[in-house]
Amino acid sequence: MPRAKVHITGMIAPDDWFLGEYYVPHTSLSGIKYELDWMKEWYSAEPGGFEGIDVTINSDGGSYTEGMGIFDLLRSYGVPVATTIFGTCGSIATAIFMAGDTRLISENSEFFVHLPEGGVGGNVNDISAYLSDLQAKTDALIDFYVEKTGSGRDQIASLLAGSTTLTAQQAVDYGFATGIYQPVTARRYTYAEKAVLALKIQAAGPQKATATKSQVMSKLDTLGKSLLSSFNSILAIAKGQPVTALKVASGDKELDIAVPEGEEIAVGQAVTIDGQPAPDGEYPIENDTKTLVVKDGVIAEIKLTETETEEETEAKAGDSDDVTALKAEIEDLKSQLAAAGQQFTAFKTQTEAVMNQAKVALGLKVSKDIPITAEAGRMPGEKENPDADRQAMLAARLEARKKK
Numbered sequence: 001m002p003r004a005k006v007h008i009t010g011m012i013a014p015d016d017w018f019l020g021e022y023y024v025p026h027t028s029l030s031g032i033k034y035e036l037d038w039m040k041e042w043y044s045a046e047p048g049g050f051e052g053i054d055v056t057i058n059s060d061g062g063s064y065t066e067g068m069g070i071f072d073l074l075r076s077y078g079v080p081v082a083t084t085i086f087g088t089c090g091s092i093a094t095a096i097f098m099a100g101d102t103r104l105i106s107e108n109s110e111f112f113v114h115l116p117e118g119g120v121g122g123n124v125n126d127i128s129a130y131l132s133d134l135q136a137k138t139d140a141l142i143d144f145y146v147e148k149t150g151s152g153r154d155q156i157a158s159l160l161a162g163s164t165t166l167t168a169q170q171a172v173d174y175g176f177a178t179g180i181y182q183p184v185t186a187r188r189y190t191y192a193e194k195a196v197l198a199l200k201i202q203a204a205g206p207q208k209a210t211a212t213k214s215q216v217m218s219k220l221d222t223l224g225k226s227l228l229s230s231f232n233s234i235l236a237i238a239k240g241q242p243v244t245a246l247k248v249a250s251g252d253k254e255l256d257i258a259v260p261e262g263e264e265i266a267v268g269q270a271v272t273i274d275g276q277p278a279p280d281g282e283y284p285i286e287n288d289t290k291t292l293v294v295k296d297g298v299i300a301e302i303k304l305t306e307t308e309t310e311e312e313t314e315a316k317a318g319d320s321d322d323v324t325a326l327k328a329e330i331e332d333l334k335s336q337l338a339a340a341g342q343q344f345t346a347f348k349t350q351t352e353a354v355m356n357q358a359k360v361a362l363g364l365k366v367s368k369d370i371p372i373t374a375e376a377g378r379m380p381g382e383k384e385n386p387d388a389d390r391q392a393m394l395a396a397r398l399e400a401r402k403k404k
Contacts, residue, residue, distance in 0.1 A: 004052070006055045006056075008057040008093060011059070012062030014028050014066050032070055036053070051079060055096070057086070059089065061094070062091065082103075083097045083104070084103075084104045086106050087106075087110075088112070106180070113145075148176075246258075249285070251284070267300065271297060277296070282294075290304065291304075
């Protein structure tokens with residue numbers, strides 16, 4: 001299930017502190033609520049919405065009431081909360097940090113706590129009322145930290161009164177943090193370490209069956225036959241010989257075998273059942289003397305039943321001659337393809353030569369790929385008397401260009 005992500009950065013303050021042109025990047029209670037409500041709506045299709053809230057903090061603090069409000073908001077969703085400090089967590093940001101069930105602080109971060117502070121102007125009654133409110137907030141903050149950290153009240157009161165900055169380890173020791181954040185890193189193992197790891201795995205016993213050499217060779221043989229079948233099918237199509245799905249009955253199953261038209265069932269041909277590769281196994285063909293052995297969706301072997309005579313077996317041995325002839329035909333096709341490639345290369349060279357001669361005649365830039373001799377713009381190896389019609393055509397183009 002997904003988790004909501006919240007970032008506490010900059011000053012912690014209500015949005016109305018920065019109305020008009022004066023604006024400071026900040027985190028507000030209303031902003032955090034908007035983000036969480038939006039993510040809750042976004043994940044509404046998930047059962048229960050998001051399963052937790054991850055909060056990262058890098059803030060020096062700000063408004064007491066705004067910070068405590070964010071703490072209450074994070075806890076109000078009824079899901080586990082994880083808070084992590086990267087950089088600085090000071091003043092009321094530390095109270096937000098305490099909303100985490102898991103509270104981690106990175107090794108180089110600072111954790112700063114102090115008593116609530118502020119200022120007021122007015123008469124003695126205004127100041128007296130302000131002092132009472134400030135004292136109430138101070139007592140409430142001390143009780144808050146005592147409850148969350150498990151440390152003694154005198155110890156917490158002393159830390160706040162001294163405006164104390166704690167290291168990551170000290171924050172853990174006092175109970176503010178539950179642990180130090182450990183980044184996930186990748187490392188390259190030495191050969192010695194790999195050997196030790198291999199020995200440990202071996203000592204733990206086999207976790208998964210491993211293939212024997214014969215099994216691996218069998219897989220490779222089946223794969224090779226499958227590739228040969230595919231090549232034969234492509235070759236058949238290239239010859240205009242369509243490949244059809246030959247339907248063969250085997251017990252209560254109907255096999256579809258990809259057989260080039262005019263040929264018989266052979267090793268390496270694909271076998272499917274209801275459009276899916278046939279499971280490994282043996283498939284006796286009804287009204288025939290053959291049993292197809294299928295591996296990885298192709299025919300790996302064709303077994304003959306005992307009813308077939310030795311003479312019939314010897315007669316079918318002649319099929320190897322057909323295979324040899326087919327291989328020879330494939331090699332011939334490869335040779336023809338190579339010859340065609342050479343002819344294309346020669347044609348390309350001649351075409352580029354003609355184009356460069358035309359460019360010379362028209363005063364254009366000539367490609368550096370095919371050099372032109374200084375003598376009448378002639379290509380190396382070209383005859384001294386090129387075709388007269390071609391010269392006339394080039395001369396006409398040059399004359400037209402001069403008129404422009």
